[in-house]
Amino acid sequence: MSITEIFNYLRILGLPVIVVVGIELLFVAAYYIFYYRKRSPEEKPWLSMNKLVLGALFVGYIVFVLQLTVIGRGTSHFMEMNLYPFGGYIEAWQKYSLREFQNGIFNILMFVPMGILLPCMSYKYRAFKKLLLVVVCATIAIETYQTFSGAGLFEVDDIINNTLGGIMGYQLYRLAISIIKHKKVKIKSLLSNLSIPIIIGLMFGAMSIVYNQQEFGQLAINSYHKWNMTGVQLSTSPELNPEPAVAAVYKRIVKKDEVAALLRQKLELTELSVKSWGDDRESVLTSNIGVHYTLFQSREGNWSLTEDDYVPAQASFTDPDSMLEKAKAVADELGLPTQKAELQEVDDGEYVWSLSEIPRINEDYWTGEFSVGLKKDGSIYGIQSGIQYNQFVRMIDLLSPAEVYKRIEDGKFQQIQRNALLTKDQLEIKKGDHLEIKGIELTFMYDSKDFYRPVYRVVGTYNGDPNWFTLIDARH
Structure with a gap:
């Protein structure tokens, strides 16, 4: 997603927020004109103006979050979960996809305002533990709603990212308080309160260096987790050649x-x-x-x-x-x-x-x-x-068909969603499943650096489905 696309998307989401906050600020203005400024200096106001303005902004922020996570979303993921921690980042690395990385970063940034606004509104949320509890509970509530409504997946990654965002917001609040209190920027306070963006920046910098040092790019077909093949009835009909092969790589x-x-x-x-x-x-x-x-x-x-x-x-x-x-x-x-x-x-x-x-x-x-x-x-x-x-470009050594079959035995392959009719249950490898490998053939696909690389297309029958196939990186 380009910067222009992101801006246009946020502009559409921001319109209801502007309307809600605008109405709230009108009420705040009315409160100020008809009550707050007319009270006597000794009279304690019902609510301070600071809290009213912050409250209006907080409500607008909540509306924005609900639009992103709840309102207007489809129902295509009923009761689906992804319980692999950091699976989204690993998958984004396998694809080397900016869009996939953006999803994680957006989920972090989405909860930064909560970490800033809550301690500004109430003294009790200036205690880190209480703020953290609210952030985690809010995230779990959203994920649970998405799971039962079908509006999205329950993802451990979302809980981690949202929590990091809340902590980052809290750290920015603490940094601002430190600057106001001491009338200067302390290096120790700056480094400690910017620890999360610094760590994320270093992580992405290291990933970029590693990626650019690689000769070839990433293949999205590389599985980032292993299937448990215990109890899966796996067989093959053709005789598999154990000798390694070679093939060309193109750019x-x-x-x-x-x-x-x-x-x-x-x-x-x-x-x-x-x-x-x-x-x-x-x-x-x-x-x-x-x-x-x-x-x-x-x-x-x-x-x-x-x-x-x-x-x-x-x-x-x-x-x-x-x-x-x-x-x-x-x-x-x-x-x-x-x-x-x-x-x-x-x-x-x-x-x-x-x-x-x-x-x-x-x-x-x-x-x-x-x-x-x-x-x-x-x-x-x-x-x-x-x-x-x-x-x-050059010739490379390949896995032998026998080695490819061994990867299937070890569960190192992806279940490919080849059509919209396949359900999540049909894509889960589990005990009692039947998988017969009918053939292993060489084909080519582009990686994330535009290299045209050899991959194996493994075809077979899975639980009676004769159209099953998966793709495995052929490079040794």
Whole structure:
């Protein structure tokens, strides 16, 4: 989730909070005008203005938390739990996913205001133990509601993160009190009260260093916990080769800037505007005769150029061979490998080529589809490229099929949610289950650093389901 997406999401959630706090502040203003300022100096007020304002902010904060955790959420996780401590962070590391890490950080930040506001509102919450008790109880109450209502999972990680957030807020409160009291910032107080963000920062810094030192990226298929295979009836029908194998690793090469520059040069287009969403980009271009095109480019390297106002019509060419040669010439000019691809179809003036997805050892290769769309007069109305350019890196040693089977025996694999009909119970490996391995075949997938790496696809029958499969990192 990008910074812009986060801002827009928080803006939507913030509107009800602003309305609630605004109404509360109107009542506070009325209290001040009609009672507080008119009382005699000796008369003790019903409530201090500080507590009223803090109370209004606290209520707004509670509304915000309820919107995030309770209000308007679906019911797709009824009675589901994730009791693995720090499982979310381990999974985020396995995927090296910023979005996954953000979820943990958001859960910490969500409870920071509670750790600040409670001790400001009441002296009894200036005792750390009482504040901690409230934070933990509030978190457990939210998790319990989500579990029984189906609004979310009961996750130990959420309890840990929310508690850390409450403690962090309390530490920030203590730091502010220390600065106000001593009229200066004490280094000891600064370090002790910023211990949690310092530790989190060091942790992420160390993870970043380790990740960048690795040759290859992370594979999301790597399981972060083991299944207990005791009592599971596991078998295999094929004979498994115990000898290790080797396979190539490739690197996806994405050339966004080169593609845009090449299109502008070859088709004589001028760029008018550019929009970006994370790693995706959309550009508006115009030709020298005023025809507008939209160029979309994805993070993976796929791109499409389409004429904005053109509606494809049934094309009937008087000389189809020359039109095919024209389409080939356009593709060749843009570096699309027609000489290595097979022409699949021609429909409404759109020529579609397809490349083999079989990696070739010791050489670069292309995979995917691309197309060129021509009007009857031979001019271009659209070009699309789903081609992946994979550069050969080196050969690596692989696990043998027998070693892969041993990993299944040890429970080191993921149960893959391959469709929405599978329930959580069907994805839990437990005593009495039947798993028969029918085959182990080599395939490839991209890791988090865009390396195209060999993985094993293990297929079989699980409790009568013949479509079961899992993926296991093939690297030794």
